[in-house]
Amino acid sequence: MNPKRNNFIEKIFENMYQSLDSMFNDGQFSFPLNMESGKPYFYGYTMQVGPDGKPVIHEYGNLDQAGLSDSSAKAIRSDSEYREPIVDVFNDQDGKVRLIAELPGIVKDNIKITENQGVVTIKAENGERKYQASIPTGKRLDSSKSKTKFNNGVLELEIPVKKSDDEKNIRIE
Known part of the structure; x- marks a missing residue:
């Protein structure tokens, strides 16, 4: 490399x-007062362009954004011992919703996935590592035809969108 x-x-x-x-020295950045020693704290976000062309921002971690600059007790999401994993949601053109979740340190047998009215919930535990996320898809899903893969801490879930078979003609009187 050039010097x-x-x-x-x-x-x-x-x-x-x-x-x-x-x-740090000038006090412009401070940690919340209720942080426990030896416990990991993190905050992050992912940003994508949604199907409507608008940015979609998803925050994750056990700190609120306020935790990066505010010393209030509300900055730590201590209401749960679960971390929120990074999850990407893709609405495929072929009528499927794909979710990709990062679950490092988890084994396949310790993952539970449920779907209720278009909200997919992922819960996984393995010793100290605990993850939970509820992901609204905004679609009616046919979870009975879903496909999943799990490899190296990455969960891939593909769920077809339910076709509307409730459509009925309304007679005009």
């Missing part, structure tokens, strides 16, 4: 480190 380029990259990371260090 000038390497020096440039080192300066970028040094500047980022100095900025973060000054934020």
Whole structure:
């Protein structure tokens, strides 16, 4: 690698480190007061473009966004011992909804998936690792024809959208 380029990259990371260090030292970034020592806390988000062209933002983790800058007790989602996994939802053109969930450290036998009125719930446990998510799809699903795969901590779920067989003609009087 070119020494000038390497020096440039080192300066970028040094500047980022100095900025973060000054934020912590100046009190611009603080942790919520009710954090327990030795327990992992995290916050993240995924952003995709939805089928309507608008951005869809999904937050995950056990900290609210406020937990990144607010020291209030509400910042920690301590109401549950479960983490919310990263889940991507795809509405396929062929009338199926695909969900891909990241469940690291989980084995297949410890995963429970349910569907109720278009809301898919995933719950998984393996020792200290516990995940739970309820994902609204906005569609009527035919869960009896679903297909699942689980490999290396990644769950892939494909559920067909239910065809409307309730359509009836209404006679005009």
